Amino acid sequence: MKRILSSQLTAHVGATVRVAGWVHRRRLLKSVAFLIVRDAAGLAQVVVTDPAARAALEQLTEETVVEVTAMVVATATAPAGVELTDPTVRPLGPPAVPPPFDLYRPALTATLPTQLDNAPTALRHPTRSAALRISAAAVAGFRAALDGRDFVEIHTPKVVASSTESGANVFALDWFGRPAYLAQSPQFYKQLMVGVFERVYEVGPVFRAEPHDTVRHLAQYTSLDVELGFVADHRDVMAVLRDTLAGMLGAVTERAGGALATLGIAAPRVPAEIPAVHFTEGLKIAGAPADEPDLAPAHERALGEWAMAEHGSDFLFVTGYPMAKRPFYTHPDPARPAYSNGFDLLFRGLELVTGGQRLHRYDDYLAALAARGEPVEPYAGYLDAFRHGMPPHGGFAIGLERFVGRLTGAANIREVTAFPRDLHRLTP
Amino acid sequence: MKRILSSQLTAHVGATVRVAGWVHRRRLLKSVAFLIVRDAAGLAQVVVTDPAARAALEQLTEETVVEVTAMVVATATAPAGVELTDPTVRPLGPPAVPPPFDLYRPALTATLPTQLDNAPTALRHPTRSAALRISAAAVAGFRAALDGRDFVEIHTPKVVASSTESGANVFALDWFGRPAYLAQSPQFYKQLMVGVFERVYEVGPVFRAEPHDTVRHLAQYTSLDVELGFVADHRDVMAVLRDTLAGMLGAVTERAGGALATLGIAAPRVPAEIPAVHFTEGLKIAGAPADEPDLAPAHERALGEWAMAEHGSDFLFVTGYPMAKRPFYTHPDPARPAYSNGFDLLFRGLELVTGGQRLHRYDDYLAALAARGEPVEPYAGYLDAFRHGMPPHGGFAIGLERFVGRLTGAANIREVTAFPRDLHRLTP
Incomplete structure (x- = not known):
């Protein structure tokens, strides 16, 4: 008999079926016992009345993996309108050691550090797994939006020879006896690949040796990177970002509706055209002095x-x-060179995405580095490509965990990360 | 006027259009000059007869980025049946420094090391970019096949606290003053996530400090990892692998047909059921002694x-x-415990995928490590999850570059890798 999922039970009323999953909870009442089985699709309620079966059930600790063969009965009072009766319960492994928190309670009551220390079991809680399902749906929407616009997916090196881009906050590595560094972003590679495919994206890990312990920073996170050529300026990039975001949120609604419901949230609507203000105008709106160089939280x-x-x-x-x-590769606004063709996207008053038009002429790169007093040498391999013809281009990067964290209203980015890496955490 | 791609020209015969791309080649004949523009979609032929325009064209070196506004004319003798006449050519940057090889020749004649040293330009050659397009299509097919089978995409840590799995061939890292290692595979994490989602996959970089300089090995490659729970044995895993492969090759044919044509190849057919032989039978077929412990090439x-x-x-x-x-987490064949429930998939006589059923009971892991004389401690965080209930499960991993290399018949895996990393190569 083929196993079915808990979500398929309603289609099998009156039939004998096989389900399998984890012992989510047992409720041992006087006259009857209930076994709640959790599988990938949700929960199934099993009714146990036979004394021998009940005695066996008493040995099955929470999280034990079981297989249940039973009859599907429609019951208005059961959580999903169906329950399983007259069951044969077969453990698929030894009785489980219960985790240090109850997975069957509506909320995980353990502290976040305890959850993170016990991630393999904490992630089984519906609220934790829901965030990861939303994450997977968002990435699927990201790719679909870009695939539909002729972008090509790329995979770039995560180990690089020089600590480019910021210099600080890089992880050093021994590469066959040579010094190397974990890539802080695929920035340079995605730009180079515009020379090959015009439009590229990458979904991959990036590494920041953040010495600060905050609720917003991870030392490894998943970056959704996009770069496109033959743009007039940054506004062409913003239009692609708008469509990409709409695709991501559309996919979250479509593919992770159950997860949204679990968390009691809905995906926000992306306007057909996202409003935009210039930085100088933004300062005025925010009531900030006109000479502020950046926006404070x-x-x-x-x-x-x-x-x-x-x-x-x-x-x-x-x-x-x-x-x-802005970083040295940022393209200035030709009309007001002290300002950039760079942008941020705010989501509910928080920075979610950074992007902009980049320089595309070799000489402009040399001038930009010279103006900042930075040497050319560490960037030589990257800059060389700009001598061989690069179109006007730009792009953006979305931090996946930050995106999901803000969407779900998580207080700490680690709540939406399966196995976070930070200043203190290198396991599990 | 909106830019169109070279592939769209045939739909605009008689109209004035704007195209943009790279100067792929110029042919300066006595009475006429041809400018071949390369864009993301292919090539466009521009006919230049005006003396001033010709003089300007003579200054436009190969790989200079240009924008061309011109009339589309149907011409039976032109490569695509259309050409652009009476053009206005506007450079979008300074004249390019030509790369150290001719990108317009049918094959890249430069040696592979020269190509790799100059990857940002070498990858612009249609044969090199075709392999990467096939790669992108294969990954899209991989995900679509698994998404359609209720798998959830995950992202796992690429930096780990102990050099698990093999011990050798790991890159050491300084993690905020603590020793750490680049992950050689997401093996343990994908197994743990079976406890959360039952079925998971990951597309991500893995790192092997391979001290050997071969045509088959990279120090960073893209691993396509799959793991699924509630399997009867390895045959359930093989069935998913078969469908995944069919999805990958179907997507390559559908989404990268032009790239296949460029390389003059076709995607092989995946049989509805891939033939399978037991290892012992395989030795007989290959004419090998019955006591060989492994299959030689x-x-x-x-x-x-x-x-x-x-x-x-x-x-x-x-x-x-x-x-x-096989690795210690391999599940033995219950009927013949000296043999495993592990498998390899051969493609045209070469190993392409490794997979199998894994152990799922905590005590079995302890016994497996003890039998190999390996300590439990480095695996403690991983093994702990198996005390909390894990279903029978298994999975497989496909090396993306190896897959594409074999599909395209590349002599060296570096030919199908954008920016390879190996014993000697850390740039570009």
């Missing part, structure tokens, strides 16, 4: 409120950040 | 020939490899 929150009040939008683009605050 | 070749002759199949499963040759 309080300013971002004020802008988020403004976007909702003025445009009914959870999202807001802030464009034209000062060049001084 | 010559044996695999012989088996590949046999599969084609007997079953008309490019693929062959070899099951039941001796336990002594």
